[in-house]
Amino acid sequence: xxYDIMLAGVGGQGVLSLAALIGRAAVAEGLHVKQSEVxxxxxxxxxxxxxxRLADHDIASDLIPLGTADMILSMEPxxxxxxxxYLSPQGTVVTASDPFINIPNYPDREDVLAKIRRLPRxxxxxxxxLAREAGExxxxxxxxxxxxxxxxxxxxxxxDGAIRQTFGAKGxxxxxxxxxxxxxxxxxxx
Amino acid sequence: xxxxxxLGDECVALGAVHAGLSAAYAYPGTPSTEILEYLIEYRKKHxxxxxxxxxxxxxxxxxxxxxxxxxxxALVAMKHVGLNVAADPFxxxxxxxxxxxxxxxxxxxxxxxxxxNEQDSRFYADFARVLCLEPANQQEAYDMTVEAYDLSERFRxxxxxxxxTRLAHSRTAIEVTAEPRPENPVRKAPERDSWILLPSNARRxxxxxxxxxxxxxxxxxxxxxxxxxxxxxxxxxxxxxxGIARNYYLENVGEMKSRPSHLHIGAYPLPAxxxxxxxxxAKRLLVIEEGYPLVERLLRGxxxxxxxxxxxxxxxxxxxxxxxxxxxxxxxxxxxxxxxPADEASLPNRPPQLCQGCPHGxxxxxxxxxxxxxxPTMVTSDIGxxxxxALPPYTAIESCVCMGASVxxxxxxxxxxxxxxxAVVGDSTFLHSxxxxxxxxxxxxxxxxxxxxxxxxxxxxxxxxxIAPSSRLKDIVLGLxxxxxxxxxxxxxxxxxxxxxxLLRREIDHKGLSVVIAVRECLETxxxxxxxxxxxxxxx
Numbered sequence: 001x002x003y004d005i006m007l008a009g010v011g012g013q014g015v016l017s018l019a020a021l022i023g024r025a026a027v028a029e030g031l032h033v034k035q036s037e038v039x040x041x042x043x044x045x046x047x048x049x050x051x052x053r054l055a056d057h058d059i060a061s062d063l064i065p066l067g068t069a070d071m072i073l074s075m076e077p078x079x080x081x082x083x084x085x086y087l088s089p090q091g092t093v094v095t096a097s098d099p100f101i102n103i104p105n106y107p108d109r110e111d112v113l114a115k116i117r118r119l120p121r122x123x124x125x126x127x128x129x130l131a132r133e134a135g136e137x138x139x140x141x142x143x144x145x146x147x148x149x150x151x152x153x154x155x156x157x158x159x160d161g162a163i164r165q166t167f168g169a170k171g172x173x174x175x176x177x178x179x180x181x182x183x184x185x186x187x188x189x190x
Numbered sequence: 191x192x193x194x195x196x197l198g199d200e201c202v203a204l205g206a207v208h209a210g211l212s213a214a215y216a217y218p219g220t221p222s223t224e225i226l227e228y229l230i231e232y233r234k235k236h237x238x239x240x241x242x243x244x245x246x247x248x249x250x251x252x253x254x255x256x257x258x259x260x261x262x263x264a265l266v267a268m269k270h271v272g273l274n275v276a277a278d279p280f281x282x283x284x285x286x287x288x289x290x291x292x293x294x295x296x297x298x299x300x301x302x303x304x305x306x307n308e309q310d311s312r313f314y315a316d317f318a319r320v321l322c323l324e325p326a327n328q329q330e331a332y333d334m335t336v337e338a339y340d341l342s343e344r345f346r347x348x349x350x351x352x353x354x355t356r357l358a359h360s361r362t363a364i365e366v367t368a369e370p371r372p373e374n375p376v377r378k379a380p381e382r383d384s385w386i387l388l389p390s391n392a393r394r395x396x397x398x399x400x401x402x403x404x405x406x407x408x409x410x411x412x413x414x415x416x417x418x419x420x421x422x423x424x425x426x427x428x429x430x431x432x433g434i435a436r437n438y439y440l441e442n443v444g445e446m447k448s449r450p451s452h453l454h455i456g457a458y459p460l461p462a463x464x465x466x467x468x469x470x471x472a473k474r475l476l477v478i479e480e481g482y483p484l485v486e487r488l489l490r491g492x493x494x495x496x497x498x499x500x501x502x503x504x505x506x507x508x509x510x511x512x513x514x515x516x517x518x519x520x521x522x523x524x525x526x527x528x529x530x531p532a533d534e535a536s537l538p539n540r541p542p543q544l545c546q547g548c549p550h551g552x553x554x555x556x557x558x559x560x561x562x563x564x565x566p567t568m569v570t571s572d573i574g575x576x577x578x579x580a581l582p583p584y585t586a587i588e589s590c591v592c593m594g595a596s597v598x599x600x601x602x603x604x605x606x607x608x609x610x611x612x613a614v615v616g617d618s619t620f621l622h623s624x625x626x627x628x629x630x631x632x633x634x635x636x637x638x639x640x641x642x643x644x645x646x647x648x649x650x651x652x653x654x655x656x657i658a659p660s661s662r663l664k665d666i667v668l669g670l671x672x673x674x675x676x677x678x679x680x681x682x683x684x685x686x687x688x689x690x691x692x693l694l695r696r697e698i699d700h701k702g703l704s705v706v707i708a709v710r711e712c713l714e715t716x717x718x719x720x721x722x723x724x725x726x727x728x729x730x
Binding site: 027035036059067087 | 434725
């Protein structure tokens with residue numbers, strides 16, 4: 001078994017925290033995990049990409065080969081389209097629908113969303129609204145993990161553990177917000 | 191065995207701790223920064239080993255060498271271009287016959303994710319005639335670091351640990367295999383002469399180092415990092431991989447009709463006999479290495495090889511940029527994997543940019559205002575977040591070459607007769623390599639203006655503390671001899687743009703050297719500090 005995920009977003013959106021949550025859940029299930037990160041100059045408000053690979057065997061390459069990713073999981077709609085060359089024909093795009101506009105030539109939002117809808121398998125999530133409803137707009141990343149979760153080869157309990165591990169130290173409120181955010185994402189894409 | 195999830199960089203840090211590290215030094219630089227970040231946190235928790243940031247890679251390497259002079263084990267970490275700065279101590283450290291292990295961890299950046307070039311540090315190891323270990327994965331990064339200290343003490347040379355971005359910044363679980371070893375006792379170098387590189391001693395040291403090459407090669411031939419697997423049934427192709435290139439080879443080799451004979455190289459000097467054995471077994475060779483074609487070039491030599499060799503020099507493997515699991519396939523005789531290209535035309539680029547409200551942006555506006563009516567102008571600049579001022583909407587700077595070069599290049603341009611020449615440098619880059627060229631400019635009272643953007647942090651690499659606090663920057667500048675009448679500290683606030691522009695204009699018009707220090711804390715580090723304070727208030 002292998003499951004490859006391209007994580008996308010804009011520097012500062014917390015793409016690495018998506019990877020951390022999924023990675024923790026996978027490690028708890030005894031899977032091999034490799035997660036390639038972007039640091040340094042590429043982080044400053046620019047397009048950010050992280051390769052996350054899960055498998056029940058040794059993983060050789062830190063990078064996912066073209067045309068083979070099982071999922072593109074994106075914090076931003078335009079960014080979800082940037083890496084479709086990596087997606088396998090059976091792969092799914094799961095993306096937040098909220099645009100992050102920090103460039104003057106950002107395309108028309110509806111055009112971007114329409115392009116995503118035309119993909120063979122795509123899930124658009126109103127992550128910002130759901131995060132706000134969960135009690136904290138910063139829980140948007142957890143909403144997106146929830147939205148991706150049922151496609152991933154991981155048990156739901158493993159995510160609960162990962163959320164506890166990640167947010168437990170930040171107090172009971174942060175924990176409850178993130179459980180609610182995960183649940184909202186899960187429901188939104190079910 | 192305990193398992194830990196770590197970044198490649200962190201594996202190096204932990205390996206060094208388990209090898210009995212006494213001290214670690216570095217200047218932040220992507221992709222090497224997390225090595226010291228891990229060790230600095232480790233020191234906070236456990237008290238040892240000593241770990242700290244330094245002014246630059248040269249001072250860091252020399253401080254590490256001092257640790258070894260006292261008989262203890264030291265680590266110095268840097269990005270590839272940092273080794274250019276540290277080249278002097280690095281190359282000479284090979285001669286001093288150290289008895290305390292020295293590991294030089296250098297992280298190369300093929301593909302230039304966050305660097306100005308993609309130089310291959312293995313050439314430096316070869317140049318200095320020292321051992322080089324090149325991990326292919328995070329487990330090896332840990333295991334090799336542990337072993338590197340024994341090797342350094344055994345062969346009495348620094349050992350280079352050559353990393354690349356994809357290894358340094360990839361996270362995975364490793365097995366913590368080593369039994370933590372105590373630190374070496376403090377013991378001054380027993381042979382005094384071997385550390386005093388007077389020509390008479392240096393000649394002896396060089397001779398001894400050349401003599402030790404044989405021992406190092408003999409070690410390399412049988413070490414566990416260089417592995418030769420000959421396929422008795424297939425004599426067509428022999429493949430040599432080095433470091434992380436093995437991963438891309440392994441990702442694809444299952445699709446080849448017959449498995450080639452394979453030599454993997456993870457340790458240098460090169461295992462020449464193993465290479466000869468592989469060549470004797472194959473009709474042709476393919477070399478896949480991340481970085482420059484070091485192995486391939488040596489194989490080819492000037493007189494050619496008795497069998498065809500494919501690689502970067504023949505173009506089968508891309509000679510520039512980073513290897514990927516896809517771009518090695520043609521050389522392996524495999525078709526490109528089917529994929530649907532993204533609709534690039536409808537996807538505008540999203541380049542990195544200064545944060546919203548970044549103080550650097552306000553100073554670029556002030557500078558552009560100060561220049562009104564003076565065109566053509568010249569702005570030399572440097573390496574840091576403010577380099578992003580090269581891009582729209584600012585397009586405010588005109589050079590970025592190497593650390594500190596903004597100051598020296600403005601001096602050279604001014605002396606060539608160009609006016610106005612303004613150098614823009616960040617506080618940390620200034621402290622790294624800007625002090626000495628400013629001293630040159632003071633000596634000549636060069637007709638130039640130096641604008642120091644002081645955001646009180648090494649921001650681009652994650653907001654590390656600078657080596658001297660912002661409050662001391664003016665004293666440092668004055669201490670170098672800059673005329674106090676032409677040294678100003680200003681606030682880099684948006685509402686101060688007109689005032690700052692007027693001041694800059696006055697100093698640009700001044701016939702001589704001026705320094706303007708624009709102070710405002712980096713928004714990101716300020717935000718992180720507030721968050722931390724808030725968490726501490728909550729916790730109490």
